[in-house]
Structure formats: structure tokens, C-alpha cells
Amino acid sequence: MGNGWCQSWSSNFQSIGFWKAHDGIVLSSVGTLPAGQVESSSTVLFATGGADANIQLWSVEVPSGSRRPQIRAGTLKAENDLQAALAEFVGIPSVVNVEACKESCRQAALWLKNLLSQLGAEASLLTADSGINPLVLATFRGNEERKDRPRVLFYGHYDVIPARKHGWDSDPFTLSGRDGYLYGRGVSDNKGPILAAAFAISELRRKVALGLDIVMLIEGEEEAGSRGFEDIVRRHKDLVGPVDAILISNSYWIGEEVPCITYGLRGVIHARVEVSNSQPDLHSGVEGGGLVEPMFDMVSILSKLSSGGKVFIPHFYEDVRQQTEEEQELYRLLERMTGKPASYLTAKWREPSLSIHSLETSGPGNRTVIPSSVTAALSFRIVPDQKLAEIATSVERHILDSFAELKSPNSIHVTIEKAADWWLGNLEGPWFQALESAIENEWGVRPLRI
Numbered sequence: 001m002g003n004g005w006c007q008s009w010s011s012n013f014q015s016i017g018f019w020k021a022h023d024g025i026v027l028s029s030v031g032t033l034p035a036g037q038v039e040s041s042s043t044v045l046f047a048t049g050g051a052d053a054n055i056q057l058w059s060v061e062v063p064s065g066s067r068r069p070q071i072r073a074g075t076l077k078a079e080n081d082l083q084a085a086l087a088e089f090v091g092i093p094s095v096v097n098v099e100a101c102k103e104s105c106r107q108a109a110l111w112l113k114n115l116l117s118q119l120g121a122e123a124s125l126l127t128a129d130s131g132i133n134p135l136v137l138a139t140f141r142g143n144e145e146r147k148d149r150p151r152v153l154f155y156g157h158y159d160v161i162p163a164r165k166h167g168w169d170s171d172p173f174t175l176s177g178r179d180g181y182l183y184g185r186g187v188s189d190n191k192g193p194i195l196a197a198a199f200a201i202s203e204l205r206r207k208v209a210l211g212l213d214i215v216m217l218i219e220g221e222e223e224a225g226s227r228g229f230e231d232i233v234r235r236h237k238d239l240v241g242p243v244d245a246i247l248i249s250n251s252y253w254i255g256e257e258v259p260c261i262t263y264g265l266r267g268v269i270h271a272r273v274e275v276s277n278s279q280p281d282l283h284s285g286v287e288g289g290g291l292v293e294p295m296f297d298m299v300s301i302l303s304k305l306s307s308g309g310k311v312f313i314p315h316f317y318e319d320v321r322q323q324t325e326e327e328q329e330l331y332r333l334l335e336r337m338t339g340k341p342a343s344y345l346t347a348k349w350r351e352p353s354l355s356i357h358s359l360e361t362s363g364p365g366n367r368t369v370i371p372s373s374v375t376a377a378l379s380f381r382i383v384p385d386q387k388l389a390e391i392a393t394s395v396e397r398h399i400l401d402s403f404a405e406l407k408s409p410n411s412i413h414v415t416i417e418k419a420a421d422w423w424l425g426n427l428e429g430p431w432f433q434a435l436e437s438a439i440e441n442e443w444g445v446r447p448l449r450i
Contacts, residue, residue, distance in 0.1 A: 022050025025118040087175040090184035096159035119202035128228040133220030156194040157222030193249035259447040266381040267422035276373035281363035
């Protein structure tokens, strides 16, 4: 393991023992039968070599009722260390925006920084304002003989969202294995992909086969809207250095048999709309019907934004790029694979949309109160070739114009809280072609483009 400890697991991936083996990372290990013993022996010899320049030999008991693992000569494969490290990482409840988990988030960042250092990276923590979790920056240097090495940035995040009390068959912060799957909060989003990349990079470095520099930039606020991320990166851009390509493993596949490459993402505009009056919250039994309630204004405004499908903002769809015949064929293929209509897939992947996320009111929220203030949280997803600034301006203008038509005595305030442009990869570029070729070589099947 990355911290010098060894851990023993049962066939159903339950931890049954652990011990301190080395000061520093365990570099290699091998198991074998003691001389003269037969396959059914209840013990195996387990040898480890560590970064502390020591070799240790252990006699390990095989639990009764467990199938003795097949022992082969040679070093233990990297995925075994990876699995043990993932168990540690998942065990740190780095839940963002939860007061009780603030220290756990910092511990997760420190743990990851130390692990990446042990794997061969130059790692450090990049801090921001108080209350924002640090970023982990780690640079793996490629083969020094190549002076013109390209630089690839791997982005990920170590924070997770809370785990609901219902819906888990095991402790979400204890890695468990069932039927060939690993379960735990963050296994796929995004702790598992981070460690998979780090261990793969380390293995390439060990074999002197890393032909490029890889910068890992791992944040702890992704699930909270990446607070402070841009500011920290700009502040430390000299440490990050130049970047030729960015790799993100934080998306999803269609099914489990065919790998997928995400080559485009919709942009987003987050808006907040508040309608209020100058009065306090009132009792509906006393004042109901005697004033223009902010809630009715808000309902009217929202109804003029969308009917739940089409967005009513003028010229909203004007610049949307039309589908090519190649795209249409791709969605027909995806329809056959998923059993879901191509129209459904295009609607959620490559067409613009509006979502209403929440309505918040002033006051206690009980059924007799007329709130003096109502706030709606909205998001607009935009696509090629919509223009981010123009859409944001037209959203604000349309909301204000809709409110003006009401001739309401209330007040309105519209805020564009955050905006991020759409992204579309170059399918003919060398980086995409290299990634697609590497996945096809590993999986034996051409990856889907989604």
C-alpha cells in the first residue's frame, strides 16, 4: 500500500487483517508456498520490498473456508495496490459543504498529495480563501531524454456528495466488493479514476516509458460548483505550467460493455430570480387577496420562460448548430444500443434546455404565510454555436420584460451567478485520435463517441 502497510482480504473483499511492513510505499510483493508444503496448505509466505530499502518476509494464514489465491512468481500487479489505496481513499468522508466533514476534506487532500508523492510525482497543496478546500497539484516528469515532451493535464476531484441513508447495502465509506463490483462513495465519481490514472502513470515511469509530462490537478469543490477553482489556478498558473491537452475521467458510459469517449459538453448559465415586496411576511387569513403576492408574479414569469420543453426566449435557438448526417447516424446507433429514442438522447446531450431547480421563500414556509420574497434558481444549457454572453443577456432581458408586462408593484432582481461555455472536441486532432486508438487497443472494440 501507499503508506507501507499490508492488508489481507477475504474472497468477498472483507478486510481481515493489516500490518505495518515498511516506512514508505510498498514497491513490490510476492506470495509463495513454503518449501515442501502442498496446495492445500493453510499458510503462504508473503515477501515485500519497500522504499525503505528493506525486504520483509511474512507467514500469512489463509482463513478457513476461503479459497487460497493462486500464487505466481513475480511482483504483485499494480491493481492490487490500487484497490487497497482506493479502500483508504473511500474511507475518508470528504463530503463537501458539510460542516462535520470539513476536516475530512482537508485530510483527503493531504492523503492524496502524499500518495502521489510516493508514486513519483512532485506534489503540493494549493490553498485558497478560508473555507475552500485545497487543490492537489502533482507533476509526473516523463523520460528526461526527450526534451520536447508534451504536457497533459489530468483533472479530477476528491470531494463527494452526501450518501443517502437509504439505498446503500453497505457503509458508503467502506469499500466493499460484491459480484465483481466495488461499492463505496466516490469509487466512480471521482476517486477511482484519479487513482487509476495515478497508478498507471507511476507504472509507466517505473518502466521508463512515460514519454510526456502529466500534471494532475485535483480539486475539492467540484460538487459545490468548483468554488475558488479558477482563482487558485490563475494564482498558481506558473506552477501548473503550459498544457497541451486536458484529460477528464468524470463522465459516464452507455452500459458496461462498450467504452465511450465524451467529445463534447453543453455549457451552462446559472441564474437566480428574486421577486419581493417591501412588506413583511403576512398571514393569508388576514391579507390574502388584498395584495399582489410575489409568488404569483414568479409563477407568471416562469411560465413565460418555457412550457417544460421548448424555451420561449426570442432567438434562443437561432445559432444552434444543425446535426450532420454523421451525427444522425451516431444517434441511430446509440438508439439501437440503449433502446432509448434518438430524440431523447439528442435532447439531453446536444440540444439547449432550461431547468428550474428550486423555489425558496422568505418566512417559515408554512401554509398560512404569504412570503414577501420568492427566489427561483434556474439553469440554461447551451450548445454549439450559441454565444454565451448573448444568451446570458437575452435571458436577463426576457425575464425583466416579462415582469414589466405584469405592471406589478413588486420588485424583481435577476442575477447571472455563473456561466460556462460549451465545449466540442476536435475528433480529427492528434490527441483524440491517440486516445481513441489506445482505448480500442485495450478493449478490442472501437469506443463510442458521445
